[in-house]
Amino acid sequence: MQHNWNFASVFAYWDVLLIGLWGTVYIFAITCVLGLGFGLVVGMMRYSKAWWISYPARVFVEVFRNTPVLVQIIWFFFALPVVTGVEVSAFTAAALGITLNTIAFSAEVFRGGIQSIEREQWEAGKAIGMNYAQTMRRIILYQALKRMLPPLTSRGIEVFKMSTLASVVAYSETLHQAKLIASYEFNPIEAYTVVAIMFFLVLLPLVQLTYVLERRFGKSD
Amino acid sequence: MTPVVEIRNLHKSFGDLEVLRGIDLDVMQGEAVVLLGSSGSGKSTLLRCINFMEEPTDGRVRINGDLVGTERGGRMQYREAELCRLRTRVGMVFQHFNLFPHMTTLENVMEGQVIVLGRSKEEAKSKAMQQLSRVGLEDKAPEYPARLSGGQKQRVAIARALAMDPEVMLFDEVTSALDPELVGEVLKTMRQLAEEGMTMVCVTHEIGFAYHVANKVCFLHEGRILEQGEPQKILKSPDSTRVSEFLEGHSLFKLPD
Numbered sequence: 001m002q003h004n005w006n007f008a009s010v011f012a013y014w015d016v017l018l019i020g021l022w023g024t025v026y027i028f029a030i031t032c033v034l035g036l037g038f039g040l041v042v043g044m045m046r047y048s049k050a051w052w053i054s055y056p057a058r059v060f061v062e063v064f065r066n067t068p069v070l071v072q073i074i075w076f077f078f079a080l081p082v083v084t085g086v087e088v089s090a091f092t093a094a095a096l097g098i099t100l101n102t103i104a105f106s107a108e109v110f111r112g113g114i115q116s117i118e119r120e121q122w123e124a125g126k127a128i129g130m131n132y133a134q135t136m137r138r139i140i141l142y143q144a145l146k147r148m149l150p151p152l153t154s155r156g157i158e159v160f161k162m163s164t165l166a167s168v169v170a171y172s173e174t175l176h177q178a179k180l181i182a183s184y185e186f187n188p189i190e191a192y193t194v195v196a197i198m199f200f201l202v203l204l205p206l207v208q209l210t211y212v213l214e215r216r217f218g219k220s221d
Numbered sequence: 222m223t224p225v226v227e228i229r230n231l232h233k234s235f236g237d238l239e240v241l242r243g244i245d246l247d248v249m250q251g252e253a254v255v256l257l258g259s260s261g262s263g264k265s266t267l268l269r270c271i272n273f274m275e276e277p278t279d280g281r282v283r284i285n286g287d288l289v290g291t292e293r294g295g296r297m298q299y300r301e302a303e304l305c306r307l308r309t310r311v312g313m314v315f316q317h318f319n320l321f322p323h324m325t326t327l328e329n330v331m332e333g334q335v336i337v338l339g340r341s342k343e344e345a346k347s348k349a350m351q352q353l354s355r356v357g358l359e360d361k362a363p364e365y366p367a368r369l370s371g372g373q374k375q376r377v378a379i380a381r382a383l384a385m386d387p388e389v390m391l392f393d394e395v396t397s398a399l400d401p402e403l404v405g406e407v408l409k410t411m412r413q414l415a416e417e418g419m420t421m422v423c424v425t426h427e428i429g430f431a432y433h434v435a436n437k438v439c440f441l442h443e444g445r446i447l448e449q450g451e452p453q454k455i456l457k458s459p460d461s462t463r464v465s466e467f468l469e470g471h472s473l474f475k476l477p478d
C-alpha cells in the first residue's frame with residue numbers, strides 16, 4: 001500500500017497538540033494523586049481486622065477493578081446527570097472513572113505490600129511501646145512502599161496512558177486533539193503516530209525518575 | 222521488697238490449647254532468672270505474657286507493684302494505651318533480632334525514644350550512643366542492619382531495648398539463631414548487664430550461662446513451673462527426674478565441677 005507520509009500536516013497544529021498534552025498531564029496528575037492517596041486508605045481498610053471496615057473496601061475494589069474504565073467514563077458523563085440531575089463535565093466524568101479504577105488497583109497493591117512485611121516487624125515496634133498507628137506509619141509502610149515501588153510505577157504508567165480514554169467524552173487531552181487534526185487534514189496515521197511518540201517521550205524520563213527513587217529507598221540494603 | 226515482676230496464677234490458652242496452667246513467679250530487683258524447658262512447654266508464651274504481647278487468659282501481672290489492666294467482673298481488661306506504656310517499662314529481645322532494616326543502627330536505637338517517649342532528637346541520640354557503647358558497637362552507629370553480623374545485630378537489638386530505660390529485660394532464645402562463634406559476644410553482653418544489676422528473665426538453652434549468671438532457674442513443663450531454685454541446685458541435683466532427663470538430653474550440658 002502506498003502512503004505519502006506527511007508529518008508537516010500534523011506539526012502545523014503544534015499549538016492544538018500542546019493543549020492536548022497539557023490536558024493529558026493535568027488529568028494524569030489529578031487522577032494519579034487522588035488514586036494513590038485514596039488507594040492507600042482503601043488498602044489499609046482492606047487490611048483491617050474489623051469486617052465493617054474491610055468489607056465495604058473489598059466491595060469497592062471488586063466493583064471498580066472489574067468494570068471497564070471506558071464504560072464508567074461514558075456512564076458518569078451520560079447517566080449520572082440523569083440519575084442525580086447534576087451536570088457532569090467531560091473532565092469530571094473522565095477523572096472520576098480513572099481515579100476510581102486507580103484507587104481499586106492501587107488499594108490491592110498497598111494491601112499486598114503491607115501484608116508482605118513480616119509479623120516480626122510489628123512485634124518489634126510493639127515491643128518498644130509503639131501503638132498500631134505508629135508502627136504502621138514508621139515501620140511497616142516505609143518498608144512496604146519500598147517493595148511496592150515497581151508495581152506502583154507500572155500503575156502510574158498505566159494511568160498516564162489511560163488518560164486517552166477521556167477522549168471518548170471529548171475532553172481535550174492529546175488523543176482527542178489529534179483526532180481533531182486528523183479530521184481537518186485527513187492524516188490519522190501521522191496524527192496518531194505523533195501521539196504515540198509524544199507519550200513515549202514524556203513517560204521515558206518519568207520512569208527514570210522512579211529508578212532514582214528506588215535507589216534512594218534501596219540505600220539500606 | 223516489691224518484686225519487679227510479680228506473676229500470680231497466670232493462665233494462657235490458645236483456643237482449646239491451654240499453654241500456661243497457673244504460673245506463679247517473682248523476679249526481684251537485680252535478679253537474673255533463666256527459664257528452661259522442652260520445646261512447647263510455654264517458655265515464650267510466659268515471656269510474652271510479661272510484656273503483654275499475649276494477653277493472659279487469667280491471672281495477674283504486676284510490674285514494680287503496678288497491676289497491669291483493670292479488673293471488671295472478675296476478668297482483667299487491657300487497654301492498648303496502657304499496654305504500650307507498659308512495654309516501655311519491660312524491654313524484649315527476640316531470637317531473630319527484628320531490627321528495623323530501613324533505619325541505621327543509631328536510628329534503630331533512637332526510634333522508640335523519640336516516637337514513644339517523646340525525647341528530643343539530641344537527647345535520644347546521646348542516649349543511643351551511650352547504649353551502643355555499652356554493647357560495644359558505637360562505631361557501627363551509621364551502618365544499616367544489613368551490614369552487621371548476627372551477633373552485632375543482636376547487640377543492637379539489646380541496645381534498642383535498653384534505650385527505653387526498662388525496669389526489666391526479657392530475652393527469648395536470643396542466641397539460638399546465631400552461628401556458634403557469635404554466641405559468645407551476645408552472652409557476654411547479657412552477663413555484663415546482669416552484673417550491672419539489670420533485672421532480667423531469659424529463655425535460653427545455654428546451660429553454662431544459666432549456671433554462671435542466673436540467680437534462679439525455673440523449669441517449665443506443660444505450662445507449669447515444675448521446679449525452681451538456685452542454678453547449682455536445679456542444674457546439678459534436681460528433684461524431678463524430668464529435669465535430669467532434660468539436662469542429660471542436652472548436648473550443651475557441660476558444667477564445671
Ligand SMILES: Nc1ncnc2c1ncn2[C@@H]1O[C@H](COP(=O)(O)OP(=O)(O)OP(=O)(O)O)[C@@H](O)[C@H]1O
Nearest residue numbers: 235238240258259260261262263264265266267394
Ligand atoms: N499464637 C499462638 N497460637 C496458637 N498456639 C500457640 C501460639 N503461640 C504458641 N502456641 C502454642 O503454645 C505452645 C507453647 O508455645 P511456646 O512458644 O510458648 O513454647 P516454647 O516453650 O517457647 O517452645 P520453644 O522451645 O520451641 O520455643 C505450643 O504448643 C505452641 O504451638
Ligand SMILES: [Mg+2]
Nearest residue numbers: 264265266394
Ligand atoms: Mg520459644
